[in-house]
Amino acid sequence: MIVLEWLFLTIAPCDAAEPWQLGSQDAATPMMQGITDLHHDIFFFLILILVFVSRILVRALWHFHYQKNPIPQRIVHGTTIEILRTIFPSIIPMFIAIPSFALLYSMDEVVVDPAITIKAIGHQWYRTYEYSDYNSSDEQSLTFDSYTIPEDDLEFGQSRLLEVDNRVVVPAKTHLRIIVTPADVPHSWAVPSSGVKCDAVPGRLNQISISVQREGVYYGQCSEICGTNHAFLSIVVEAVPRKDYGSRVSNQLIPQTGEA
Amino acid sequence: LLHIFDLFNVSAIYSQIEVELKTAPADFRFPTTNQTRHCFTRYVEFHKSLAAKGEESGACEKFAKYYRSLCPGDWVSSLALQLAKTFLNCALIKYQNLWQHF
Numbered sequence: 208m209i210v211l212e213w214l215f216l217t218i219a220p221c222d223a224a225e226p227w228q229l230g231s232q233d234a235a236t237p238m239m240q241g242i243t244d245l246h247h248d249i250f251f252f253l254i255l256i257l258v259f260v261s262r263i264l265v266r267a268l269w270h271f272h273y274q275k276n277p278i279p280q281r282i283v284h285g286t287t288i289e290i291l292r293t294i295f296p297s298i299i300p301m302f303i304a305i306p307s308f309a310l311l312y313s314m315d316e317v318v319v320d321p322a323i324t325i326k327a328i329g330h331q332w333y334r335t336y337e338y339s340d341y342n343s344s345d346e347q348s349l350t351f352d353s354y355t356i357p358e359d360d361l362e363f364g365q366s367r368l369l370e371v372d373n374r375v376v377v378p379a380k381t382h383l384r385i386i387v388t389p390a391d392v393p394h395s396w397a398v399p400s401s402g403v404k405c406d407a408v409p410g411r412l413n414q415i416s417i418s419v420q421r422e423g424v425y426y427g428q429c430s431e432i433c434g435t436n437h438a439f440l441s442i443v444v445e446a447v448p449r450k451d452y453g454s455r456v457s458n459q460l461i462p463q464t465g466e467a
Numbered sequence: 468l469l470h471i472f473d474l475f476n477v478s479a480i481y482s483q484i485e486v487e488l489k490t491a492p493a494d495f496r497f498p499t500t501n502q503t504r505h506c507f508t509r510y511v512e513f514h515k516s517l518a519a520k521g522e523e524s525g526a527c528e529k530f531a532k533y534y535r536s537l538c539p540g541d542w543v544s545s546l547a548l549q550l551a552k553t554f555l556n557c558a559l560i561k562y563q564n565l566w567q568h569f
Contacts, residue, residue, distance in 0.1 A: 317493045317498075320492040321490055321493065322490060323490055324536040328539055337539060340488075340489065340532070340535075381488065384490065386502060386537065386539075410503070411501060411503050412501070412505070412537070413500050413502070414502045415500070
């Protein structure tokens with residue numbers, strides 16, 4: 208068992224955009240896992256229909272080529288086939304709809320109260336994160352800005368246009384509520400590994416609930432055009448073990464409050 | 468940078484700062500994605516409770532925590548400003564009513 212776990216740690220999950228990437232990033236939340244599973248379900252029927260339709264098309268082109276078959280057929284009706292080709296394609300969307308609606312409604316269900324609220328506020332062109340659960344007054348709040356590291360300042364191995372100076376630290380396996388809002392123009396907070404894309408609309412607080420299931424660093428990018436530096440507004444979420452989260456937050460709270 | 472000298476005096480403080488993971492609960496009155504009204508309602512509830520119970524009683528602290536968790540800092544300042552304006556308007560109207568009696 209220990210050997211198997213160790214092997215797992217040597218595989219790097221895809222939590223950021225990769226060059227020439229075809230599939231989705233690896234799931235880090237149950238929501239993303241559900242989306243990936245739905246995609247696999249639909250893709251099965253997609254391939255089924257694709258193969259079936261192309262076979263019929265190729266067959267028709269091949270067998271009814273004008274040189275091989277100069278006189279066209281004069282069939283105008285075919286009741287059986289018409290009934291079949293109406294009923295059969297209407298059953299397939301039912302098979303697609305069942306898992307799709309199941310996922311859609313389960314995404315909206317909030318069965319457990321969140322443990323933490325994090326506010327992700329978009330500005331032109333940086334992000335501010337507020338952790339205000341520990342305030343004892345209106346002014347004090349764990350707030351920090353998050354700027355994308357410019358290309359010239361990148362260290363060896365860091366991703367271009369994805370790394371930021373201050374990451375959003377969250378505890379793993381905890382229900383989070385993320386409130387997304389902008390301070391100026393519309394933005395969007397998107398982290399593909401977590402299956403999250405939430406538009407930040409001025410004057411509105413949008414809520415999303417996630418529960419990151421594994422520790423790691425997850426990257427995302429702004430997904431709503433917000434001006435010149437829309438490409439330079441990335442998001443990095445760092446999921447740490449729950450017990451480490453307490454010390455990380457205390458670390459940042461101490462300089463804020465200045466006393467124990 | 469601040470973390471480096473935190474390591475020296477932080478071990479005693481760790482035992483004192485208990486970071487409890489608690490936040491505003493999911494409110495069934497606001498089941499949808501849009502939580503703007505939720506933030507506003509919690510703020511209003513806090514001030515209503517202050518008016519009803521007074522500042523010294525700790526019962527209102529719960530609502531205060533809720534609105535601070537939900538509302539961004541800038542929104543809290545503008546809500547406070549709005550509240551102050553509303554109080555001022557009410558006071559002015561009362562004053563005008565009194566003056567009319569003379």
